[in-house]
Amino acid sequence: MKHSARKRFGQHFLTDDSIIDAIVRSIDPVAGQSMVEIGPGLAALTQPLVERLGHLTVIEIDRDLAVRLREHPHLSVVESDVLKVDFSDLSCRQALGLSFSSDPSESKSCKKLRVVGNLPYNISTPILFHLLDHVDVILDQHFMLQKEVIDRMVAQPCTSDYSRLSVMLQWRYDMSNLLFVPPSSFDPPPRVDSAVVRMVPLANPPQLDIKLMAKLVQVAFSQRRKILRNSLGSWLDDQGFQGAFDLQRRAEEVPVSEYVHLVQSLSKD
Ligand code: SAM
DSSP: OOOOOOGGGTOOEEOOHHHHHHHHHHHOOOTTOOEEEEOOTTTTTHHHHHHHHSOEEEEEOOHHHHHHHTTOTTEEEEESOGGGOOHHHHHHHHHHTOOTTSOOTTOOOOOOEEEEEEOOGGGHHHHHHHHHTTGGGEEEEEEEEEHHHHHHHTOOTTSTTOOHHHHHHHTTEEEEEEEEEOGGGEESOOSSOEEEEEEEEOSSOOOOOHHHHHHHHHHHGGGTTSBHHHHHHHHHHHTTOOSOOOOSSBGGGSOHHHHHHHHHHHHHO
16 A cells, blocks of 8 residues: 655655665675664665665654564564664664564673664754764664755864754764755655765764763854853853863864863863
8 A cells, every 4th residue: 555655754755766776885784784774664775775684673653664564574673763762772682683572681792783764854863862872882874864964964163064963973973974865866855955974983982971062062052153252151160160261262163172172171170
């Protein structure tokens, strides 16, 4: 039966074979790897991926689509909101070849996950932050997203795209914009351009308090056109910060490494 796209689940299904092929080639799946696809939908990416991998775990919120996907002999289907999925738990279940409902409490062995997906654009930022919480069990991520979001993720300081998202992701991932994807590649077509991003967790990330980093960056970018003295300056005073930091700049002029050092020195105080 034909599936009608559901707007509330951000459903825009890929139909362009050359784009599907280009995405799968960028991901470069190899048999035996532990991969998880978020939002498989009608399996446009799922099928070529599982053909190369042999087995794939998929997370799909739409009950009707999950029913169809369960008929596939080489897929493990997690019918859930991805924001509720514990990827750390999933990495151990995958390593053990356990189904999602099994109890892995005996397990010690866990395998890092490759995570992919053409994400529902309405919740793409919450998904990125949810995965950041599980970054230690992730090998890499390949996502189709709104192009404008990817532009912000990879933006450099002193550009109009450099934002909270750039800082919050760049301190932990190496990221590259791989591919432009026009609306005509989907059914129904979205109103925005899309792109594909590769995100590889840094091998030796700085040690820092993520919650403190999130708060600091939120305060800094709350008035991005103004110099930091009033916004970040008074917040740092409240934290009892005694160190040196040039507040005569705007948030978008501060490199990621300086935000990292500031958080680290605040944690020491
Ligand atoms: N992968 C398919 C493709 O490329 O054609 C579908 C992509 S569509 C943009 C997004 C998919 O994510 C849909 O299948 C939708 O049902 C699913 N989805 C939406 N919200 C979700 C959520 N919170 N958790 C898991 N899947 C979700």
